[in-house]
Amino acid sequence: MLFAWNDPEESRKYKSPKTYLPPNVRFSALLPARHEEKVIADTIKAVSEIDYPEDFKEITVLCREDDTETIKEVNKTIESLGKNNIRLLVFNDLPINKPHGLNIGLRNTSRQVINIDTLSDKGSNYIYNSNQVITIFDAEDQPHRDIYNVVNTLMTSEPVDVVQSGVQLMNFRSKWFSSINVLEYFFWFKSGLPFYTKIGHVTPLGGNTVFVKREYLDMIGGWDEDCLTEDADIGIRLVNKGARVRVVYDEQHVTREETPDSVEEFIKQRTRWNQGFLQILMKGDWAHLPQMKQKFMALYTLIAPFVQMIFLLYIPIGTWIALSYKLPMIVSMLSFVPTFLFLLQITFYLVGIYEFTQVYGIKYSIKDSLNILVAFFPYQIMLAIASVRAVQRLISGQLVWEKTTHNNAHRSVLAGVPAYVE
Secondary structure: OOOHHHHHHHHHHOOOOOOOOOOOOOOEEEEEEEOOOOOHHHHHHHHOOOOHHHEEEEEEEEEEEOOHHHHHHHHHHHHOOOOOOOOEEEOOOOOOOHHHHHHHHHHHOOOOOEEEOOOOOHOOOEEEEEEEEEEEEOOOEEEOOHHHHHHHHHHHHHOOEEEOOOOEOOOOOOOOOHHHHHHHHHHHHHHHHHHHHHOOOOOOOOOOOEEHHHHHHHHHHOOOOOOOHHHHHHHHHHHHHHEEEEEEEHHHHHHEEEEOOHHHHHHHHHHHHHHHHHHHHHOOHHHHOOHHHHHHHHHHOOOOOHHHHHHHHHHHHHHHHHHHOOOHHHHHHHOEEEEEEHHHEEEEHHHHHHHHHOOOOOOOOOOHHHHHHHHHHHHHHHHHHHHHHHHHHHOOOOOOOOOOOOOOOOHHHHOOOOHHHH
């Protein structure tokens, strides 16, 4: 959580470049959408308005045939924009989940190639244009207008195959738990990802604002359609294939998103993430990472659902022991360690919510800090419940994708806030 503050010199290495190189990379953006009629129009417009030559970018929106309302909104938006580099791809096969849609998009996105006469060992007369990059945006995303210039500069000037940029939830006052949810993203992308990259030499990829060279996606066969956290899974498989991953984070260039709009939606989302981590743990690809420190950091991440389950058990057991037994002094003192850790984390969040509001030009209120104090412990309970639910679903073989509902809260709540930090 504090890596970016403890080592500001190291943290600066992950900042966006201050000047941009001429366009070299060609971006093919995939936008998987299901029942996203409330948000998809704004997202298509936002991705379309990214400041980059039209001939060097394209957008493919992916919808199932039965999602008529979203399809209607997509068609209307494409027609209103009047651009020939935006298209809708409709499909109707199974399974119904994000990785399946991404694979369809990958297969139907034209390969940009360089024709050659002799490549008999590859059984083809072309090779990939290594400048073609597949990028993923979620249906509610609000990317920064300069994000392609940032990634183009990095991929042109450095030996990089994958770039993960920052994502930030914005509507921190929407629900009682939203502020802590927002701060999780704030600490993770600002500090957590650089820490994993620097210390563990492994980068857990997110589900969007990730940029991957086309050749590597074809090399690994795309996304695992049975995995509920296809992003974390593909990150491990890309590294195993030798892909070089780069993290870039700058508050100015984050992709803006919204928090879940209810406790039920939040628990479903975290259940999916936790179940996906457990799937990856059992698949074992992480054990083939080339370095021991990479294996350790991946394992540490993947067992998080078990740690959260233990926390749920710790509460009643700890209370029962405290009320029923007279323990030795040293044991009693050690039993306070979790309490100190909780207090420390709350302190970080209290400081973090103030810094978040300052960074994004939002007026801070003392109510924001009070909400952290009230919501912190119930939030941990929600995390633990999601972990238990994930294990139950995994044991029972339930792999149905529980999608998160989006309502444009990150756009409507911050309507009066500057769109981008300058």
